Amino acid sequence: MRPISTLITEVVDETPTIKTFRLDTGRWLHGNPGQYLMVWVRGVDEVPMTLSYDNGITVQKVGQATEAMFRLKAGDTVGLRGPYGNGWELVGDDILLISGGVGSAPIAPFAEKAASIGVRVTTVAGYRTRDEVHFEKRYKKAGKTLIATDDGSYGQKGFVTDLLKSIDLSMYTQIYCCGPEKMMARVLGMLDAAKVAQKSQFSLQRYLKCGIGVCGSCCMDPDGLRVCRDGPVFRGDVLLKSEMGKYARDASGRRINI
Ligand SMILES: Cc1cc2nc3c(=O)[nH]c(=O)nc-3n(C[C@H](O)[C@H](O)[C@H](O)COP(=O)(O)OP(=O)(O)OC[C@H]3O[C@@H](n4cnc5c(N)ncnc54)[C@H](O)[C@@H]3O)c2cc1C
Ligand code: FES
Structure with missing residues (x-):
């Protein structure tokens, strides 16, 4: 599957090392908590990031790809594949x-x-x-x-x-x-x-x-x-x-x- 180019609609500073990126995923993304996306940061790398919201990911800056993501702003784009993985299974009450x-x-x-x-x-x-x-x-x-x-x-x-x-x-x-x-x-x-x-x-x-x-x-x-x-x-x-x-x-x- 080729990555879908997706607009970043908002960047929220959660902490000095963590940001949330809200994404304009329109109607194509239907993920469950615990599933993840492969996020292509152009010119750098493709890295897995969990869905922290229906249309968002929350990223900690640890290395090359995440540092490059931290330079992105609302209006920039990333490539997305997914959602992938099994996600959590809710058991009991x-x-x-x-x-x-x-x-x-x-x-x-x-x-x-x-x-x-x-x-x-x-x-x-x-x-x-x-x-x-x-x-x-x-x-x-x-x-x-x-x-x-x-x-x-x-x-x-x-x-x-x-x-x-x-x-x-x-x-x-x-x-x-x-x-x-x-x-x-x-x-x-x-x-x-x-x-x-x-x-x-x-x-x-x-x-x-x-x-x-x-x-x-x-x-x-x-x-x-x-x-x-x-x-x-x-x-x-x-x-x-x-x-x-x-x-x-x-x-x-x-x-x-x-
Ligand atoms: C299924 C899945 C979901 C993930 N969800 C999130 C998320 O929601 N938010 C988030 O911030 N990160 C998440 N990660 C981790 C994230 O993918 C890595 O931090 C990222 O790939 C690092 O890329 P980099 O180029 O910035 O760092 P690199 O230059 O590749 O590495 C820098 C440092 O980070 C360490 N590192 C690299 N990859 C990982 C990893 N997979 N886990 C832990 N440490 C790593 C390296 O050992 C190294 O010390 C997830 C990983 C997986 C497998
Ligand atoms: S990342 Fe290729 S088999 Fe899991």
Whole structure:
């Protein structure tokens, strides 16, 4: 599929390192929370970005492509393919959402969608500092919200895993998590210890090339699950047996430790 050239209608500064891009996707884009787009930044690269709104993506500046996106303004265009991937599966009526940093991108629209159909939503969100806090209003509108910052400048001091210690993980019908892989591995360890890993879903942010399941750059050991096509959302008990949290692969396929 060729990318569709799409107008950026608005750029919102969420934090010093995160921006939301609203896109004029017209009627062609019908995505679900947890699905992603391949975003072609002309002259630079094509990178995966989750739908943080029906017609928007929320991007953290980490390298070449995202730095180039940060220079784009309303009126500029990007190329879009998608939506791709499986997205979250809503299970039950009392869910716990766990977000770290820009892991908020798939979590916030899911919180809103679930709350809109009467599901009880609790969100635990972690950020590095007060300056990086975003989407708090979206979470609060959807339900109970607990915030942690690494340095204690807002909410409780510590990591999301510290907040989780005071929560009875067994009471939720399903637990959903997205954030840096190290953080997700720690969360999965806690869920495993509480014997609820089979009631959880994690969205992985790995290096993708094709996005359609053919190039093999996103395959995970030992089963060869493709993050782009079989995921990016996987059940916790499936990930327990995988390389998740241990190592990943870079653009050249080389193993890098997480
Ligand atoms: C399904 C999916 C959905 C994603 N959704 C979002 C989103 O909504 N918002 C967002 O900001 N990012 C998201 N990402 C991550 C995003 O695609 C990468 O941050 C981006 O590709 C980096 O490109 P770059 O050229 O700016 O950085 P690069 O120059 O490629 O890399 C710079 C640094 O970022 C790290 N990095 C590169 N790719 C990733 C990655 N996939 N995950 C984590 N770290 C990476 C590299 O190891 C390196 O340290 C998603 C990734 C996937 C697989
Ligand atoms: S990115 Fe090509 S198979 Fe997943």
